Amino acid sequence: MGWFFASGFFTSPPVQVALVIGAVAATVCAVVGVVAMVRGLAFAGHALTDVAATGGSGAVLVGASPLGGFLGGALVGAGAIALAGHGPQQRRDVATGIVLSAATGLSALFLYLDATTNATTGVTQRVLFGSLFGASPSTVPVAIELGAATLLLTAVIARPLVLSSLSRELARARGIPVGVVSGVFLVTLAMAVGLSALTIGSLLSTALVVGPAAAAVRVTTRMSYALVIASGIGIVSTWLGITLAYDSYNWMPHNQSLPVSFFVVVDVAVAYGLCSLVAARRARGHHV
Amino acid sequence: MFSGFMINAWQVGTIVAIVAGVVGFVVVLRGDVFAAHAVPNGAFAGAAGASVVGLSPLLGLGLFALVAALGIGVLRRFGQRDATTALVLVLSLATGSALLSQSTQYASSAYALLFGEILGVSSAHLIPLLTLGAICVGVVALRWRAILLSAVTPDIASARGVPQGRLDTIFLVVVALATAMTVPVVGALLVFSLIVGPPAAARLLVSRPGPAIGLATLLSLVVLWSALVAAYETNWPVGFFVSTGSAIVYLVARGINHSVAP
Numbered sequence A: 001m002g003w004f005f006a007s008g009f010f011t012s013p014p015v016q017v018a019l020v021i022g023a024v025a026a027t028v029c030a031v032v033g034v035v036a037m038v039r040g041l042a043f044a045g046h047a048l049t050d051v052a053a054t055g056g057s058g059a060v061l062v063g064a065s066p067l068g069g070f071l072g073g074a075l076v077g078a079g080a081i082a083l084a085g086h087g088p089q090q091r092r093d094v095a096t097g098i099v100l101s102a103a104t105g106l107s108a109l110f111l112y113l114d115a116t117t118n119a120t121t122g123v124t125q126r127v128l129f130g131s132l133f134g135a136s137p138s139t140v141p142v143a144i145e146l147g148a149a150t151l152l153l154t155a156v157i158a159r160p161l162v163l164s165s166l167s168r169e170l171a172r173a174r175g176i177p178v179g180v181v182s183g184v185f186l187v188t189l190a191m192a193v194g195l196s197a198l199t200i201g202s203l204l205s206t207a208l209v210v211g212p213a214a215a216a217v218r219v220t221t222r223m224s225y226a227l228v229i230a231s232g233i234g235i236v237s238t239w240l241g242i243t244l245a246y247d248s249y250n251w252m253p254h255n256q257s258l259p260v261s262f263f264v265v266v267d268v269a270v271a272y273g274l275c276s277l278v279a280a281r282r283a284r285g286h287h288v
Numbered sequence B: 001m002f003s004g005f006m007i008n009a010w011q012v013g014t015i016v017a018i019v020a021g022v023v024g025f026v027v028v029l030r031g032d033v034f035a036a037h038a039v040p041n042g043a044f045a046g047a048a049g050a051s052v053v054g055l056s057p058l059l060g061l062g063l064f065a066l067v068a069a070l071g072i073g074v075l076r077r078f079g080q081r082d083a084t085t086a087l088v089l090v091l092s093l094a095t096g097s098a099l100l101s102q103s104t105q106y107a108s109s110a111y112a113l114l115f116g117e118i119l120g121v122s123s124a125h126l127i128p129l130l131t132l133g134a135i136c137v138g139v140v141a142l143r144w145r146a147i148l149l150s151a152v153t154p155d156i157a158s159a160r161g162v163p164q165g166r167l168d169t170i171f172l173v174v175v176a177l178a179t180a181m182t183v184p185v186v187g188a189l190l191v192f193s194l195i196v197g198p199p200a201a202a203r204l205l206v207s208r209p210g211p212a213i214g215l216a217t218l219l220s221l222v223v224l225w226s227a228l229v230a231a232y233e234t235n236w237p238v239g240f241f242v243s244t245g246s247a248i249v250y251l252v253a254r255g256i257n258h259s260v261a262p
Helices: A013-038 A042-062 A066-084 A089-117 A123-129 A139-156 A158-166 A168-173 A178-200 A205-219 A223-251 A260-287 B005-030 B033-053 B057-078 B081-101 B109-115 B123-142 B144-152 B154-159 B164-186 B191-205 B209-234 B238-260
Strands: none
Touching: A013 A042, A013 A139, A013 A158, A013 A178, A013 A205, A013 A223, A042 A066, A042 A089, A042 A123, A042 A178, A042 A205, A042 B033, A042 B081, A066 A089, A066 A139, A066 A178, A089 B033, A089 B109, A089 B191, A089 B238, A123 B081, A139 A158, A139 A178, A158 A168, A158 A178, A168 A178, A178 A205, A178 A260, A205 A223, A205 A260, A205 B081, A223 A260, A260 B081, B005 B033, B005 B123, B005 B144, B005 B164, B005 B191, B005 B209, B033 B057, B033 B081, B033 B109, B033 B164, B033 B191, B057 B081, B057 B123, B057 B164, B123 B144, B123 B164, B144 B154, B144 B164, B154 B164, B164 B191, B164 B238, B191 B209, B191 B238, B209 B238
């Protein structure tokens, strides 16, 4: 296995931290992502990542913790989207888009001020594209706690959430407060996005939220299977991405290694492609 | 404010705003908001690649925006429209960031590509921009009736023989062209503000498509011009003012819409 895991891979502390945080973020995103897919919230899930970036760049500006920034940004964004987005899909998309665009503009300002006032170089890349190898060991317990809290919250609202995702009318008839449930779900989505923004950067955390879940939903219609498959794809993609990024130091000229997030995103996309092929082949089989 | 590099900024900004107003109106009408957000990020990867290998950024922008647009167009026919759009989006961004990581001297160009750099626009860009802009507006004008029909009543459009799939692709290509010319000015992440904000506001205020597209263009011009003035006065990034202006215009329109017809 020496050819695959470059020397020092398992003993390097940054790699160990990256493997743990990556797995936590991938699992949480996969679980929340499956529900987001069923509810048609791919665009909202993506918009939250950009709003998280605003929080992250704001946190750098005032010297607060990045995780707090990402999380705060995502939560505020979730609130704004919940307030603005009522009515049919098209109108909801436009409202989500406006929240997204206003947040991106603020990111532009914060990152500009970060670069000019603090003289911090590379802050744009760090906030937007992540730095998994740069995560400090002290974030591990925080990430695990946040991940556990997100999963717990999702588990608490699981039954009404699934029912109201599949049929709003039926859920309402059963006396489920549909509005409250969808508000709480946006909060869990924001928590997952905040966590993964720290891991692979806010712009790319869409990959962990949407990718594995979309792939899983293609190959199974059962919720429990989808959750397991999505988490599996998420964890494997993240770990493989970390390994490849670590190895890329040896492949590239000038020893300029490629970013972790790049490999994670490519892995997720490949997994989605494979699942789509499986689904297509199965569909053809049924017709014959 | 009206001399030297700012002259270029005014000219280019005006062209960009007009195209964004026209194309953006169709984006909002068709509900293609997410795709319009994803395509510029393909352009980001292209510009990053061009700056690494030393090609013209405009060429890289155009090429990759086209690839992203066609990718979305093809993939979304196989279902899961939003998910495939999101994946094309993150793949483009990831490629862009990987390319930028290979060149240390372009560390600051990531910021310029994502959030825009009005000073980076030279007078040499004027002719290509005018051409691209004319193509975008021309295509929308030529296919105007088909676009309206298929956006409002897709079933009737199909029955009348409007080729929906081809129209979809043509339109995504127009978005790609509009994007390629807008990215250098307001940045890949903020093209979207100009494409969605003013047209969405115009749609709220006027229901007839002709006047609405005119109003969209007008609002987009107002947003971009005031952003230029504000950026010139404060030295803050122009993208910030463009997106804030777009959000304000939309919120005001929503307020008026609400008070007129509650």
